[in-house]
Amino acid sequence: MKKEDAQTIREKACQILKNAHIVLTEEEQKNMEVTDCGFDDIENLGLQAVTYINTDRYCAKEIILLPGQFFPEHRHPFISKNNKGKQETFRCRWGKILLYVEGKPAPGPKARVPDKYRPYLTAWKEVDLRPGDQYTIAPDVKHWFQAGEKGGVVSEFSSTSIDEKDVFTDPRVKRIPTME
Amino acid sequence: MKKEDAQTIREKACQILKNAHIVLTEEEQKNMEVTDCGFDDIENLGLQAVTYINTDRYCAKEIILLPGQFFPEHRHPFISKNNKGKQETFRCRWGKILLYVEGKPAPGPKARVPDKYRPYLTAWKEVDLRPGDQYTIAPDVKHWFQAGEKGGVVSEFSSTSIDEKDVFTDPRVKRIPTME
Numbered sequence: 042m043k044k045e046d047a048q049t050i051r052e053k054a055c056q057i058l059k060n061a062h063i064v065l066t067e068e069e070q071k072n073m074e075v076t077d078c079g080f081d082d083i084e085n086l087g088l089q090a091v092t093y094i095n096t097d098r099y100c101a102k103e104i105i106l107l108p109g110q111f112f113p114e115h116r117h118p119f120i121s122k123n124n125k126g127k128q129e130t131f132r133c134r135w136g137k138i139l140l141y142v143e144g145k146p147a148p149g150p151k152a153r154v155p156d157k158y159r160p161y162l163t164a165w166k167e168v169d170l171r172p173g174d175q176y177t178i179a180p181d182v183k184h185w186f187q188a189g190e191k192g193g194v195v196s197e198f199s200s201t202s203i204d205e206k207d208v209f210t211d212p213r214v215k216r217i218p219t220m221e
Numbered sequence: 222m223k224k225e226d227a228q229t230i231r232e233k234a235c236q237i238l239k240n241a242h243i244v245l246t247e248e249e250q251k252n253m254e255v256t257d258c259g260f261d262d263i264e265n266l267g268l269q270a271v272t273y274i275n276t277d278r279y280c281a282k283e284i285i286l287l288p289g290q291f292f293p294e295h296r297h298p299f300i301s302k303n304n305k306g307k308q309e310t311f312r313c314r315w316g317k318i319l320l321y322v323e324g325k326p327a328p329g330p331k332a333r334v335p336d337k338y339r340p341y342l343t344a345w346k347e348v349d350l351r352p353g354d355q356y357t358i359a360p361d362v363k364h365w366f367q368a369g370e371k372g373g374v375v376s377e378f379s380s381t382s383i384d385e386k387d388v389f390t391d392p393r394v395k396r397i398p399t400m401e
Contacts, residue, residue, distance in 0.1 A: 062242035064314070064352035093355060094310040094378055099279035101310065101378035130274040130281065134244070172244035175273060198274055198281035198378060 042083060047075040054089035054105040061135030061194045063103060065091060073105075078113060079215030085155055088112045092202070100202040104131075104195045106138065106188030111154055114141075114162050114185035114210040120203065126180025129199035133170035137189030140168040143182050152187045161211035170195070183210065222263060227255040234269040234285040241315030241374045243283060245271060253285075258293060259395030265335055268292045272382070280382040284311075284375045286318065286368030291334055294321075294342050294365035294390040297358075300383065306360025309379035313350035317369030320348040323362050332367045341391035350375070363390065 051073045058065060065073075069091050077087040089105040106112070117127035131140060139152050144166030151169070154162060164183040168176045170193075178184050186195075207216050231253045238245060245253075249271050257267040269285040286292070297307035311320060319332050324346030331349070334342060344363040348356045350373075358364050366375075387396050 066353045069353070093312055094357060096308065096357075098308055098380040099378060101281065101312075101376070128276065128278055132273055132281075173246045173249070177274060177276075196281070196376070198279060200278040 042075070042077050042081055046083070050075050050083055050089060050107070053107055057105050057107070057136070057192045057194060058103070060191075063134065063194060065103075076216070078209075079213065079217075083107075084110065086111060086113060086158060095202050097201055100127075100197075100199045102197045102199075102202070103134075104197055106136075106186075106193045106195075108188060108190050108192045109153065110192070111152065111158070111187035112185060113158065113214055114164055114183050115207045115214075115216075116181050116183045118181055118206065118208050120206060124201055124203075127200050127202060128177065128180050129197055130175055130177040131170060131186075132175035132196045132198065133172050134194040134196055135172055136191050136193030138170040138186055138193040138195055139189070140170055140176055140178075140184060140186045142166050142168065142176075142178060142184045154187065158211070161209075163210060222255070222257050222261055226263070230255050230263055230269060230287070233287055237285050237287070237316070237372045237374060238283070240371075243314065243374060245283075256396070258389075259393065263287075264290065266291060266293060266338060275382050277381055280307075280377075280379045282377040282379075282382070283314075284377055286316075286366075286373045286375075288368060288370050288372045289333065290372070291332065291338075291367035292365060293338065293394055294344055294363050295387045295394075295396075296361050296363045298361055298386065298388050300386060304381055304383075307380050307382060308357065308360050309377055310355055310357040311350060311366075312355035312376045312378065313352050314374040314376055315352055316371050316373030318350040318366055318373040318375055319369070320350055320356055320358075320364060320366045322346050322348065322356075322358060322364045334367065338391070341389075343390060 146165035147167035257263040326345035327347035
């Protein structure tokens, strides 16, 4: 992903945050993480995020998804005695987020994901998050998510975040921020 | 504090959240914590809060302060080997919050606190938080805060919260929610 493309995506994400009335500093806007997981298909697959704080005890981020953008299935594995794997709470602030976790599959899931990514989506319990709704994902539980037609903003509250330890179902995924 | 008074305060807090475009569920609005610390002077002293999540690993709350309302000085002490005291990050979302922590005292602090509460305010390093600004308070550091003239909203991201363990400088404080 080219640097100028990441900048265009950041601007789109900032517009969504503006719709959500969430204020970032200029520094945070400039340094927003844009992650395409190595697929170079950011409008369909990836996410934008701002990490407000990440200590050895807790973490808080704002995650911004473009319209229809999805983030591939992964889990947060056991790390150590003091970090039994990341536990995270998604709270929808604006727009719509369809979250899928392990559990009873939805009979007619609402997500629309391009065919080439579908074989690696195995968790189909559907959690439809609108502003004010939230859901907590236990460590090691597979999950993925997709924004609705206008995009979405989620506050993520969690234990310590170590993104590079995430385990993705699709072996092609590279979980490195494209631009930081 | 009477139950109907707490309800009036909740309604004022909900209006501030509306100004901030922060969405709560009806349940969250109804159950909003209103804490007057036993002083029965809620418009001056106390806070309103909604705890989104509080696990043995992390906690996230929305704290809503009325215009000029302040919350008295306290610290989060060492609890156990696994909880060395609450660490918390205040992120201002709306309005203005003057946060005071231990450190170099501000020569002309902006806070305006009624005289009867002032003898128990000892931390005077001033942190002026506007939307998008944040500050992390280490465990055991004394702090207190006051909203600006329109009130304020702060997202608090932290390690596990055990409010009843907080140590207040003013011995008159009762840290129990008036109504939950």
